[in-house]
Amino acid sequence: MGKILVFVEFNHGQLKRSSLELLSAAQSSGQTVVAAAVGSLAEGISKEASQYGATDIYVIKETTFDKYNPELFTLGLTEIIKKSEASLVLATASALGKDLFPRVAARLDAGILSDCIELKISGDNVTAKRPIYSGKCFSKVTFENCPIKIVLMRPNQLPISVPNASATTNVIAHSVNAPSLRTLIKEVVKGTSEKLDLTEANIIVSGGRGMKEAGNFKFLEQLADVLGATVGASRAVVDAGWVTHDLQVGQTGKTVAPSLYIAVGISGAIQHLAGMSGSKVIVAINTDANAPIFQKATYGIVGDFADVLPKLTEEFKRAMA
Amino acid sequence: MKFFVCIKQVPDTETKIKVGADQQIDPAGVKWVMNPYDEYAIEEAIKQREKNPGSQVWVVTVGPKARTAEALRTALAMGADEGILIDAPANLEPQITAKALSLVIQQEGGAKVVFTGRLAIDDNASSVSQMLAEFSNFPHTTVVSKFSMDSENVTVEREAEGGQCEVVQMATPAVVAANKGLNMPRYASLPGIMKAKKKVLKEVSIDSLGFSLVAKTKTLALELPAEKPPVKLMSGEISAQVSSLVQLLRDEAKVL
Numbered sequence A: 001m002g003k004i005l006v007f008v009e010f011n012h013g014q015l016k017r018s019s020l021e022l023l024s025a026a027q028s029s030g031q032t033v034v035a036a037a038v039g040s041l042a043e044g045i046s047k048e049a050s051q052y053g054a055t056d057i058y059v060i061k062e063t064t065f066d067k068y069n070p071e072l073f074t075l076g077l078t079e080i081i082k083k084s085e086a087s088l089v090l091a092t093a094s095a096l097g098k099d100l101f102p103r104v105a106a107r108l109d110a111g112i113l114s115d116c117i118e119l120k121i122s123g124d125n126v127t128a129k130r131p132i133y134s135g136k137c138f139s140k141v142t143f144e145n146c147p148i149k150i151v152l153m154r155p156n157q158l159p160i161s162v163p164n165a166s167a168t169t170n171v172i173a174h175s176v177n178a179p180s181l182r183t184l185i186k187e188v189v190k191g192t193s194e195k196l197d198l199t200e201a202n203i204i205v206s207g208g209r210g211m212k213e214a215g216n217f218k219f220l221e222q223l224a225d226v227l228g229a230t231v232g233a234s235r236a237v238v239d240a241g242w243v244t245h246d247l248q249v250g251q252t253g254k255t256v257a258p259s260l261y262i263a264v265g266i267s268g269a270i271q272h273l274a275g276m277s278g279s280k281v282i283v284a285i286n287t288d289a290n291a292p293i294f295q296k297a298t299y300g301i302v303g304d305f306a307d308v309l310p311k312l313t314e315e316f317k318r319a320m321a
Numbered sequence B: 001m002k003f004f005v006c007i008k009q010v011p012d013t014e015t016k017i018k019v020g021a022d023q024q025i026d027p028a029g030v031k032w033v034m035n036p037y038d039e040y041a042i043e044e045a046i047k048q049r050e051k052n053p054g055s056q057v058w059v060v061t062v063g064p065k066a067r068t069a070e071a072l073r074t075a076l077a078m079g080a081d082e083g084i085l086i087d088a089p090a091n092l093e094p095q096i097t098a099k100a101l102s103l104v105i106q107q108e109g110g111a112k113v114v115f116t117g118r119l120a121i122d123d124n125a126s127s128v129s130q131m132l133a134e135f136s137n138f139p140h141t142t143v144v145s146k147f148s149m150d151s152e153n154v155t156v157e158r159e160a161e162g163g164q165c166e167v168v169q170m171a172t173p174a175v176v177a178a179n180k181g182l183n184m185p186r187y188a189s190l191p192g193i194m195k196a197k198k199k200v201l202k203e204v205s206i207d208s209l210g211f212s213l214v215a216k217t218k219t220l221a222l223e224l225p226a227e228k229p230p231v232k233l234m235s236g237e238i239s240a241q242v243s244s245l246v247q248l249l250r251d252e253a254k255v256l
């Protein structure tokens, strides 16, 4: 039986939901699960990682690992993967994971499947499902000819198991002897939003050109506040400068797969659908009953955002109270 | 000084995808275009050439020559100087594509900067740029929306989660994977298209590169998304519609 290494990410001293999903999937496979975390605060999440099944946790505590540097992280992670002797590595298809692990795979001559939405681990056999062609098709894939397999999972795809409060873990500190690096992180400018990133959000409230003007996004923000949701947007409004590009959902924006996606004043162009058709439930609010978004939606209201949104926000307030 | 741009030809987003009996994408009726992110990569390389007299922009692609030459011609028409077509079967694994690209770039005397798109919209792997950097032993940055260069370094801005922006400096040669927002790609003009016809388009076969990398993943099946049941439209007064919607989300869909 092999060993599974889960690369975990954390925020404010807590593991991200997506990392809990990975630990839970690893644990339910019945194999030995170890975790890896990096940064000066990494050791702080060892207890939580143990509660989701990690028996060992490899940590790199150097402060140089507080900021993502592809060159340095590739070195650190390849060393840990080798040291752990894991045959399967799980990580989130996050901004960091998607950048880092293809390079790690190339260095280790490992197989890699990125952006997966389903994962089955049975002994040495690992199969996954990935959206391709902008979500218009899914490919079921497996590994062959590789001793090390790497799977990058999209957030919000796997169940989270019940934590075992009494579990403990063995912390293994790893230090990296970094050569002189050619990559220098000059500055990290935080985003303006305190909200969860779109790619991690469980509920998204998105607005399009039908919102008429930038100022009307406040209706979406009020609704999002009630739902604990993150606000998204179509390209039309990003290009119009109403909101910044990090809010754009779609082929040239972010790919999201929340439990609930509420599209307001968005027509449902193929390039927008490419970024959100993996959502579990889609609600469309649009004045045009023939808008293509209704063909993808689970529920719909044909109406003007200005009439619908204030009432909807009030109704959600009551429902969530 | 050479700027390389690695491009891929992909089905147009509007193309309806069908799965053939052989569990491959049915090529009938597919409209092929240059991967949209690669346009930003080409534009940036051309802008840098304009700032660095005497430098050149070379575009390279890996794919079946019968169709991919067209994507290279488009790049040449936008203004690239030369094209290299690495003739290879379609749908290669990212590692193999990356290895072939790194070898050809090396054979052609190396690069100052290798530009790529941050994602190919067909296989959705976002891997080739980083792997190519690894095989070439160059630093890399992906999802780049701002670029500048001096004699030794490039400085780029990378978009990460939550609107976070990372300012990264890399010693050249380096790999830069372009995101939307980096620039406004130019269109291929008519004179550009005419000129492109006379530009050099070299062909190499992937087998002649003399490396062996076995595929490490295997596709078991392709599936189309399940048919969605028709949308449930709310009816009645707005307030009634709103309350039925919330009730359905809570009790039927169970997403609240």
Ligand SMILES: Cc1cc2nc3c(=O)[nH]c(=O)nc-3n(C[C@H](O)[C@H](O)[C@H](O)COP(=O)(O)OP(=O)(O)OC[C@H]3O[C@@H](n4cnc5c(N)ncnc54)[C@H](O)[C@@H]3O)c2cc1C
Binding pocket: A207, A208, A209, A210, A211, A233, A234, A235, A236, A237, A248, A249, A250, A251, A252, A253, A254, A264, A265, A266, A267, A268, A269, A270, A271, A272, A275, A285, A286, A287, A288, A291, A303, A304, A305, A306, B036
């Ligand atoms: C290469 C390429 C990449 C692209 N990438 C993306 C991408 O990543 N993301 C993306 O979103 N798009 C992308 N697009 C653009 C896409 O094709 C559409 O143009 C865009 O999604 C349209 O945005 P929209 O739905 O907000 O606007 P529109 O299509 O103009 O739709 C506005 C909708 O609002 C409705 N409406 C009007 N008034 C009201 C009202 N008062 N109340 C409620 N509804 C109202 C209308 O009925 C209409 O359906 C891309 C295009 C290309 C060519």
